[in-house]
Amino acid sequence: xxxxxxxxxxxxxxxSPTGASAALLRLARAGRFVPLANVxxxxxxxxxCERAEHLKASGLTLAEVGIFVTAVxxxxxxxxxxxxxxxxLRDPQDEAVLExxxxxxxxxxxxxxxxxxxxxxxxxxxxxxxxxxxxxxIER
Numbered sequence: 826x827x828x829x830x831x832x833x834x835x836x837x838x839x840x841s842p843t844g845a846s847a848a849l850l851r852l853a854r855a856g857r858f859v860p861l862a863n864v865x866x867x868x869x870x871x872x873x874c875e876r877a878e879h880l881k882a883s884g885l886t887l888a889e890v891g892i893f894v895t896a897v898x899x900x901x902x903x904x905x906x907x908x909x910x911x912x913x914l915r916d917p918q919d920e921a922v923l924e925x926x927x928x929x930x931x932x933x934x935x936x937x938x939x940x941x942x943x944x945x946x947x948x949x950x951x952x953x954x955x956x957x958x959x960x961x962x963i964e965r
Contacts, residue, residue: 826858826963827902829926831919831936832866832873834956839874839893840883845956849935849963853900857963861929862901865921870894904929926951935959 830849837846853860862870871894873879880890904925919941926934926949933952934942942953954962 827861827929827931828858828954828959829861829866829922829929829931829934831922831934831938832869833937834935835870835894835897836873836879837937837956838897839885839890840879845960848960849956850897850900852960852963854896858959860897860901861904861925861931862898863904863906863921863925863928865906866925867898867901869918869921870897902929923949923951933959933962 828849830846834846834849837844838850839847841847849858852858874890874894875887880887883890885893906924906928919938922934922936923942925931931951933954935954935956936942937955939953939955
């Protein structure tokens with residue numbers, strides 16, 4: 826199974842080690858699914874995780890967040906965007922997520938912001954799941 830984790834899922838996994846997002850990261854580390862990301866999404870993971878509000882909420886130092894992001898990216902299968910599908914979505918930041926999913930042949934995008942993706946992923950045969958839905962799908 827191949828999933829693209831939206832940045833909000835990675836941040837949630839960092840901020841709350843007992844939540845569904847952290848559980849997904851543990852399953853990825855165990856090889857239960859393959860997380861996908863392109864360069865734009867990897868850079869977004871790093872930039873957003875390093876924001877002051879996330880550092881404070883997670884209780885991690887900047888160096889520890891760097892280790893966390895490095896560990897997440899070590900699990901990721903890199904995706905090259907051979908074709909840009911833009912614009913498909915309202916938020917340009919979400920375009921990197923959709924492009925990684927389409928170009929990486931992902932089964933789903935995992936996000937807390939399902940509405941942000943609208944109908945676009947369905948046009949490409951990609952599901953949009955909440956983290957708890959992704960967990961249930963993996964554990965079946």
